[in-house]
Amino acid sequence: MSDRKLPRLLQTPAVLLLLVWMLVPLGMTLYFSFIRYVLNNLRRPEWTSPSLSNWRGFGNYEFVLNSKDFVLAIQNSLFIVVSILFLTVILGVLIAVLINKAFPGQGIVRVLLISPFFVMPAVNAVLWINMILDPVLGLQGIAVNGINDVLDNLRTMPVLGGFFSLWPEFEPISFRATQTSAIAVIMMVTWQWTPFAVLIFMTSLQSEDQQQKEAAVLDGASVWSQFRFLTLPHLGRPIAIVVMIQAIFHLSLYAEIEIVSRGNGNKNLPYLIGEFANNNIGAASATGIFAVILANIVAIFLLRMVGKTLME
Amino acid sequence: MGRIVLNNVTKSFGETQVIPPLDLTIEDGEFAVFVGPSGCGKSTLLRMIAGLEDLTSGDIEIDGENVTETPPSKRGLAMVFQSYALYPHMSVRKNIGFPLRMEGLDQAEIDKKVEAAAQSLNLMDYLDRKPAALSGGQRQRVAIGRAIVRNPSAFLFDEPLSNLDAALRVGMRLEISEMHERMKTTMIYVTHDQVEAMTMADKIVVLQAGVIEQVGSPLELYHKPRNVFVAGFIGSPKMNIFSGPAAEALGAHTVGIRPEHTDVSMTEGTWKGTVGVAEHLGSDTFIHVHDTGLADMVTVRISGDISVKHGDTIYLTPQADQLHKFDAQGMRVE
Ligand SMILES: Nc1ncnc2c1ncn2[C@@H]1O[C@H](COP(=O)(O)OP(=O)(O)OP(=O)(O)O)[C@@H](O)[C@H]1O
Ligand SMILES: [Mg+2]
Secondary structure, three states, X not given: OOOOHHHHHHHHHHHHHHHHHHHHHHHHHHHHHOEOOEOOOOOOHHHHXXXXXXXXXXXXXXXXXXXXXXXXXXXXXXXXXXXXXXXXXXXXXXXXXXXXXXXXXXXXXXXXXXXXXXXXXXXXXXXXXXXXXXXXXXHHHHHHHHHHHHHHHHHOOOOOHHHHOOOOOOOOOOOOOOOOHHHHHHHHHHHHHHHHHHHHHHHHHHOOOHHHHHHHHHOOOOHHHHHHHHHHHHOXXXXXXXXXXXXXXXXXXXXXXXXXXXXXOOOOHHHHHHHHOOOEHHHHHHHHHHXXXXXXXXXXXXXXXXXXXXXX | OOOEEEEEEEEEEOOEEEEEEEEEEEOXXXXXXXXXXXXXXXXXXXXXXXXXXXXXXXXXXXXXXXXOOOOHHHOOEEEEOOOOOOOOOOOHHHHHXXXXXXXXXXXXXXXXXXXXXXXXXXXXXXXXXXXXXXXXXHHHHHHXXXXXXXXXXXXXXXXXXXXXXXXXXXXXXXXXXXXXHHHOOEEEEEOOOHHHXXXXXXXXXXXXXXXXXXXXXXXXXXXOOOEHHHXXXXXXXXXXXXXXXXXXXXXXXXXEEOHHHEXXXXXXXXXXXXXXXXXXXOOEEEEEEEOOOOOOOEEEEEEXXXXXXXXXXXXXXXXXXXXXXXXXXXXXXX
8 A cells, every 4th residue: 555545544434424424414405405395285295205206496495585584584694693793803802902911800800701601592592581681570671760760859859850851761672572682682692702702812812922012112102003003913813713603603593583582573594494494394495505605605705804904 | 312321220020139229321322232141130121221111219311311200112212122023914114114103204204214224224125025924134124124213312132133043143243233333323232142242342231130240341341350250251262260279379369361361382381281172163272171270171272273182281371461360259459
């Protein structure tokens, strides 16, 4: 056996396993997306088992494109993912820079900061929507009531009361409503994933060259200039990593959406797939292919953007 | 302009005092070199002058103005670091222009000054490269360029050449010396390299454990070391220093004689010993002599070549007018 054959041979099982791992699900999804395949149909029982004789061509794709929720799902997927990325990166950088300086109690603060990451997504969603965001029983409801009470008291004051009576009563916001449920999802996922960003940025900050900073101080750079011209470019690559990993994770958000509003006015592509998969496997598979395409577009677009702005 | 005066300056890190009270004046236009063993506080002193390290007490004046509380960027000093400390994400052009950009100069003026600096440092071909794509010598030049454009009242160098190979060091050493001749700006240069100190300095400051052992011109330090430490520190190969009966015979507690001030003979002389290792450099020969009764090993330096080999008996005679004599406290006696 030649020098090169043996290593190749030894790699083969791993490569094969990976290929099977990736290609089989993708292949089956593609196959199902081109045939009629439903779980339950009394009139056409032959559609309930996958078979090439049920070939539908691009029919499933057309059906999905024309379904009323598809555009909403795409928009929502993008809106949720981009908002979360934006917030976690900004908060992550700010917090990482803030706690990078030595201060008493640093160890405990760091552990506390990381802890949201260890909460299960479904638990996170239940906690947020019921205990924090609920308009009556949650922190939000209590806070709004409290503010209103204070305002009521102020209105009875002799002179300034007139001024405060111009203020409106505050209304608690329901985060299960069509317009606001996406916001609730963004808030809870941002809370959960900011620690991940902080963790990665903190490690990167610790490897920053201190002499460069000192050189910049001598060169007359303000704290802001040091951040803008040294720290931010230094964080370019970790930011790209955080953006990539989170984009992949958050395009497939499901539990939070289910728990907040059961997809009411706030579907994303995975949720749409789930709804189709209740019966129509063909349509669900076609949606899955759209999701793959969307994920690729998002990944390329984000990488370009991050690369351009930060690695100049 | 750039006259730097340190008055009663001290520095402690926590409980440990690194610099005990210290006074030093560096005249305008002078090339001052700080030398001393590792950990003696050279870098700390330099960083205190730059403002990167706070003083524990005392004060620093530049051109008669007390700058102890002045932030680093307002002191008008430029520093070149051992690790170069270039900004890795910026091109050479942007690196050199960075201090000007921070000053808020307009782009045309920045370009003009950057190109002038690049021209004088032979960096014109590399202006659009990133630091990672440069050799060590080129990076060092960029770091110097970044210092020059600020037109500082003094340059501070912290072992700027120690990451370069021997040949490049010689070249850069000359370039920095020439730069000093041309610009006549005050320079403070930290090194532990003998040759750099002797060749570049107008004034050498020898430090030990934060204490100034001697300040003087290179030749002053060579011919009249103030104490045993300076005598042993300045000069290469090291001065032979011995005490005991042989020293008392010469009328001093401790006596030092430089390797190049010892004559050798195979037949007669003051001291007798056996040859250990002989290093033939062509131009010079260093002979390490043992069993002289003076010290474990005595080094002599002979101009040209001489044929001696391991185990030969050899006689050494010091040149009487080149003997250095020290008292029991290690201070020079004339
Ligand atoms: N931030 C610090 N905290 C505590 N001690 C320090 C600190 N910086 C330096 N020291 C101590 O101060 C002393 C002087 O250090 P310094 O870096 O000035 O030495 P140096 O003369 O430049 O040595 P070298 O030739 O090895 O660079 C050393 O003993 C060092 O351990
Ligand atoms: Mg040092």
